[in-house]
Amino acid sequence: MNPKKTRDGLLSFSNCGTSPESIFDAMIVTKKDYQKEWGRQGYHFVISFQPGECDEDTAMKVGRDFCEKYLGDAYDYCFSVHNDHPHMHIHIVFNSVSRYTGLKYRYVNGDWEKSIQPITDMICEKYGLSKLEYEKSDKRIGKSYAEHIASKKNAFTWSKIIRADIDHAITISENLDDYFQIMKGYGYQLRIGQSEKHGKYVAYSHPGVSERESKKAHRDYSLGKDYTLARVEDRIWLREKKQKTYIIPSMSEIPYLPKPKKNRFQVCLYNRVQQAYAFQFLDLRIESQIRARKDLLHINQIAEEAEYIIKNDMSDFESCEKRLSEVKAEIKQMKDTGFADSEMELTADEVADRKRYEEIRSILAKKEDQLSDEDFENLSDELENLGEKYKEDPLVLSNQQKNSKYETLNEERKILLRILREKPIINSVEDVRTTKSKDESKQFSEAPINNSLEDTPDHKESRRL
Incomplete structure (x- = not known):
């Protein structure tokens, strides 16, 4: 300064x-x-x-x-x-x-x-x-x-997604019945129950929840004090009275992605990421609404896939399959020939240092989350000292480069496998950019809601969201 x-x-x-x-x-x-x-x-x-x-x-x-x-x-x-x-x-x-x-x-x-x-x-x-x-x-x-x-x-969870849906539905609802219909339009199945401790509550379940949790409903009182049935009704009333008492939290920043070229493959992967973050504001079919919410749970991987495809200018699944074959062949060749050069020219101490160097690299890469701050710093310092000690040694440098290349290839292989495995999902992504207006968002069903909430309309047939 x-x-x-x-x-x-x-x-x-x-x-x-x-x-x-x-x-x-x-x-x-x-x-x-x-x-x-x-x-x-x-x-x-x-x-x-x-x-x-x-x-x-x-x-x-x-x-x-x-x-x-x-x-x-x-x-x-x-x-x-x-x-x-x-x-x-x-x-x-x-x-x-x-x-x-x-x-x-x-x-x-x-x-x-x-x-x-x-x-x-x-x-x-x-x-x-x-x-x-x-x-x-x-x-x-x-x-x-x-x-x-x-x-x-900041990892996305179903609780966080449900809270964001509730926040958004409140901003476009005029009363509680309106709110229920909008939440059903998002794909939720709703059930009203009575708890001795919490009183009247709403349980939210959604078809996008993973198979393991498919029967699990989230009760409103488990989402936080601002999401109980009574509080939701208050927030709708206060919003209608123009009393700003609650700030809607941002879901998250959309990750930076390079612009795709004008081919459908790249655009689908790019749009998949964008739609996951903006699903509440886009004119998506109910199937795409569900898919976008599920994508949020693994958004970092999906963004990584999109970035890989765009940066490497891949134009279709066939190019991915071809590159995957090349990557697998390179990995096999590296495994067959081994990573390190001959250690015959190294002393016993140098061999021990090299093994320790690789051991620390492996610990930091695989067990970082399990290390205390102090252990992490000590290992980082030891690794840095070993790297500095032998930074001019061509054998050590060669070994480092080979390990780095192997790790890069292995990561590329995982990305390509995920992309090919998700082919049906990627092909289903719509190129939708239309923003919903408040009036359009509210046009779900005029049927009144009851305590069992069994009158959920089938929005697949009735309209696009």
Whole structure:
């Protein structure tokens, strides 16, 4: 936050203080609160632009957008735009300990390309800048803990989807009967019951629920206090009275995907992701409404499939089958020939170090979720030290490259197998972009609802949603 590089501090921002001293103190307080003053203290990212491409104000917007998108309020952070070089660049420093969970941030090789690069690409596109290139380094061994924790905290569940449906239905309902008909239009089967503890309740079940849970209904009181029958009725009444008492939470940000080319295969995969996030607002058939909700439960995998197809410019299932055959052949060849070169030229200590290096890599890749923060950092440091010790050793480098290639091929194989297995689903995706109006959303059935809710209309035949 050097004033000589930041226009006397005008090109700096933090979510935890206004000076280097106050920011540092805030970060230390977070560490002390969770008794995690040990290990890695913080992380430093640098975002640089080509000379003359970006001005100070735009760089500030990029820095702010990136920190809000990637770190949010989960970590203490500060960033500064430096104008002391021909190329404008942003320094971002953030605490290693989350101020919400007390968990430590984690980063492993490949996370920049997998989870951070898409964010910078989206932001650069927003401000008319060219996409950034990741500067690779042998020393970057560390999983984005932001992604690690978000994958669990923000993972879609049926409870979350039901809550979002209820929130949306309330915004377009004029009374409780209207609300029930809209929820049935979304595909829900509803049952009203009486609980000694909770009183009158609604149980929601949906055909999109997995087979294992197909008979399970979610009772409204298990969804939270804002989703009980009495509270839903209050919220509808308050909305009609224009009293804004409840903010509808966002489902999630749509993941960044490159634009598909104009062939049906790529468009179907692209639309599948988009529709999963916007299913409440699109003119989808009931079958597609159900499919979109089911897709949300595995949205990261589905987005990965779409991104793979678009980036590799694959045009049909036949090209996927061809590539799968090639990948399987490469994997078989690697298994037949072995990954490592001869170890005859290595000493006993070097052989032991190499085995330890591969052992740690395997632990971090397969058991990361089971490790404590301290164990993860210790193993990461040991791995980094071993990599640094032998980074000039061609045998070690060769082995690392082969293992990395094998892992990449194996991941590609899994993606291709999923795509081919989901062929009927992908082919069923409609190219629907029409947004439902409030009036259209309310045109379900005029039949009154009763306590058994057995009068659910068959919307497959009656209308498109």
